[in-house]
Amino acid sequence: MSFCDTIWEEVAPLRQSILAHPFLAELADGTLSPEAFRHYIVQDSLYLAEYARVLAIAAARAPTAAGRMEFSDGAKVAVQVEEVLHQAFFAQFGVTADMARTAEATPECLGYTSYLASLAATRSYEELIAGILPCFWVYWEVGCAIKPRASSPNPYGAWIDTYADPSFGAATDRVRALVDEAAANGTPATRAAMKTAFCNATRYEWMFWDSAHRCAGWPI
Numbered sequence: 001m002s003f004c005d006t007i008w009e010e011v012a013p014l015r016q017s018i019l020a021h022p023f024l025a026e027l028a029d030g031t032l033s034p035e036a037f038r039h040y041i042v043q044d045s046l047y048l049a050e051y052a053r054v055l056a057i058a059a060a061r062a063p064t065a066a067g068r069m070e071f072s073d074g075a076k077v078a079v080q081v082e083e084v085l086h087q088a089f090f091a092q093f094g095v096t097a098d099m100a101r102t103a104e105a106t107p108e109c110l111g112y113t114s115y116l117a118s119l120a121a122t123r124s125y126e127e128l129i130a131g132i133l134p135c136f137w138v139y140w141e142v143g144c145a146i147k148p149r150a151s152s153p154n155p156y157g158a159w160i161d162t163y164a165d166p167s168f169g170a171a172t173d174r175v176r177a178l179v180d181e182a183a184a185n186g187t188p189a190t191r192a193a194m195k196t197a198f199c200n201a202t203r204y205e206w207m208f209w210d211s212a213h214r215c216a217g218w219p220i
């Protein structure tokens with residue numbers, strides 16, 4: 001079994017909690033409240049801006065040309081493609097430019113992006129790319145799980161289609177291959193640290209949807 005397959009199995013309970021989360025169940029059947037989705041999409045826009053920066057750092061730190069290509073392409077895609085999706089949803093759900101510009105990152109959004117930035121700034125390249133991977137893989141799993149059971153028409157159909165698209169699966173596979181390669185060249189201590197980064201980022205994915213479902217902000 002590859003390193004990625006092993007850590008994927010280890011986070012199986014977390015993944016089950018993600019797949020069973022009411023945010024995603026309601027998104028699939030189209031009953032998710034517009035308020036919860038608006039909360040999510042505004043926070044996601046803040047998230048992706050930071051994620052793109054983290055990918056650009058991963059590109060700069062990558063020891064191979066394949067890594068430099070993948071992460072610099074990923075940084076571009078995070079800014080371009082997903083932002084196009086967000087702009088369409090902003091229009092659909094009444095998010096004005098002013099609302100988007102003045103939005104403050106929630107604890108979950110700030111926690112996730114700050115965690116990835118800390119991996120980029122103070123940890124190994126191997127840990128960094130292990131922390132980057134759930135953003136791809138978890139969404140690909142969610143997109144594929146939701147698509148066959150999604151209601152039609154569905155106000156969130158474009159979101160589902162984006163993450164169930166084979167091109168997103170192909171990008172996930174390429175990042176997985178880079179993580180497997182890094183793990184194979186690393187020490188047991190490196191692999192243990194990579195597993196921690198992967199697990200923490202997967203936790204943040206659950207927390208991100210959960211806070212959107214509660215429309216939660218800062219408690220104080």
Ligand SMILES: Cc1ncc(CN)c(N)n1
Pocket residue numbers: 044047048082134135136139205208
């Ligand atoms: C929080 C989060 N994680 C992952 C993705 C998918 N790139 C996203 N758009 N937002």
